[in-house]
Amino acid sequence: MNPVLTKKENNKAFFTIEIAEKDFEKAIQKAYLKNRNYFVVPGFRKGKVPRKIIEMNYGEGVFYEEALNSILPEAYEEALEELKLDPVDYPEIDVEEIEKGKPVIVTVEVTIKPEVELGDYKNFEIEKIEYNVSDEDVETELKTIQEMNARIIAAEDRETKEGDILTIDYEGYVDGEQFEGGTAEGQELTLGSNTFIPGFEEQLIGKKKGEEVEVKVNFPEDYFEESLEGKEAIFKVIIHEIKEKELPILDDEFAIDVSEFDTLEEYKEDLRQKLEKEFKEKEKNEIENTVVKKVVELSKVDIPEVMIENQVENE
Numbered sequence: 001m002n003p004v005l006t007k008k009e010n011n012k013a014f015f016t017i018e019i020a021e022k023d024f025e026k027a028i029q030k031a032y033l034k035n036r037n038y039f040v041v042p043g044f045r046k047g048k049v050p051r052k053i054i055e056m057n058y059g060e061g062v063f064y065e066e067a068l069n070s071i072l073p074e075a076y077e078e079a080l081e082e083l084k085l086d087p088v089d090y091p092e093i094d095v096e097e098i099e100k101g102k103p104v105i106v107t108v109e110v111t112i113k114p115e116v117e118l119g120d121y122k123n124f125e126i127e128k129i130e131y132n133v134s135d136e137d138v139e140t141e142l143k144t145i146q147e148m149n150a151r152i153i154a155a156e157d158r159e160t161k162e163g164d165i166l167t168i169d170y171e172g173y174v175d176g177e178q179f180e181g182g183t184a185e186g187q188e189l190t191l192g193s194n195t196f197i198p199g200f201e202e203q204l205i206g207k208k209k210g211e212e213v214e215v216k217v218n219f220p221e222d223y224f225e226e227s228l229e230g231k232e233a234i235f236k237v238i239i240h241e242i243k244e245k246e247l248p249i250l251d252d253e254f255a256i257d258v259s260e261f262d263t264l265e266e267y268k269e270d271l272r273q274k275l276e277k278e279f280k281e282k283e284k285n286e287i288e289n290t291v292v293k294k295v296v297e298l299s300k301v302d303i304p305e306v307m308i309e310n311q312v313e314n315e
Contacts, residue, residue, distance in 0.1 A: 003079035006107075013087075013112045016096070017079050019071060019104040031066035064098060068106075076108065086113045089306045111306050124294055129286045131279035138272050142250065149258060150245040156209045160242055162192040166204065167241035170215075173234045181225070182233070186240070197233075204237065213237045 002018040032054070037047040039054050055062055072093065080087065091110035098104045155164065166189050172182025191201050199217045207213055215235040219228045248254050255267035 003082055005083050008112075011111055011114050012109060013083070013085050014107070014109050015079060015083060015085075017072075017075050017106050017108060019075055019106070021101060021103050023071065024067060024104050027067035027071040028063045030070060031063040035063070035066065060100060061098070068095070068098075068104070072106070079108070085110070087111065088113055124298070126287070126290050126294060129283050129290070131283055133272055133275045133279055137275055138268055141271050141275060142268060145258060146247050146250060146254075147245070149254075150247050152243050153246045155242050155244040158242075159206050159208055160191060160204060160239070162205060163244065164191050165189070165243040165245075166191065166239055167243075168204075168237050168239055170235045170237045173236075174228065174231050179228065179233075182235070200235065204239070207239055209239055209242050211239050213239065 002020075003015050004018075005013065005015045007014040029051070032051045036049060036051070036054070039049050039058070040046065041049045041053055041057055044050075044053065051063075076091065076093075079085075087110045089111040091108050094107050096105040096107050152165065160166065168187050168189055169185045170183065170187065172179055174182075189196065189201065189204075191205060194201065197217045197219060200215055203215045203217075204213060213236075215237055217233055217235070219225075219231050219233060221230045223229045248257070250264060252263045255261050255264045259267045259270065261267040261270060
């Protein structure tokens, strides 16, 4: 295809593509075979009109556009690869020369990825990043696994406390009227999870199964439902069930149940090794990110407007 780069500046590349005469002739013949059924010439059956006759009647370039459309995409991609260009937008293509018996010459203008002018990236320093696994880290990880293996059991012979899992019905009222979305039955709520309106869960602590509780709260000023913003609400709540998590004892039996180890100490050592591996990976990633950020700060790059527009459209 013989691409020739004529100019590259301001994130624009200008080059020419020369399509050999024989290749363009094949494309013309292909266009003729595809479209010959659409031409009507007196004395010839439909689809049987010779190409030369069609060109005599409709013009020599009757199949040029179809031929170019079929051959240019591949020629363009080959040119990009050979010239080592990385475009970020669609090209502008002009046909400079197209004549029977001669190569086809087209010129291309396309926006390409910007070239980065690196700063002095070899001589800067970064603060050492290091994460060490502590006994507290191991205990925290062990506690998480303990929580994951907890059993949910009934706790209905006592008052509610933080961490309990309640099953409740409630009806919400604002200015004495029920409001949309303020009523539920069989709702599960973990006290202390802060999933309800601020102040709601705290008023259910110290209560018993079957008790009816009147909960008074104020909706936040930035509540997602504008009609309820900042308003006082009263919820009539009935507690149907009280449940709690029963945590397994952290001993050798626990280690056997949740791991391949026979003792808790062996299991904790394995957790430590896994955390050390995670922390090393975290160190590596943060160092890489810090270096990249520093290199970017020291570098100069002129980002094409089209790249910014494309990014905005994709977000």
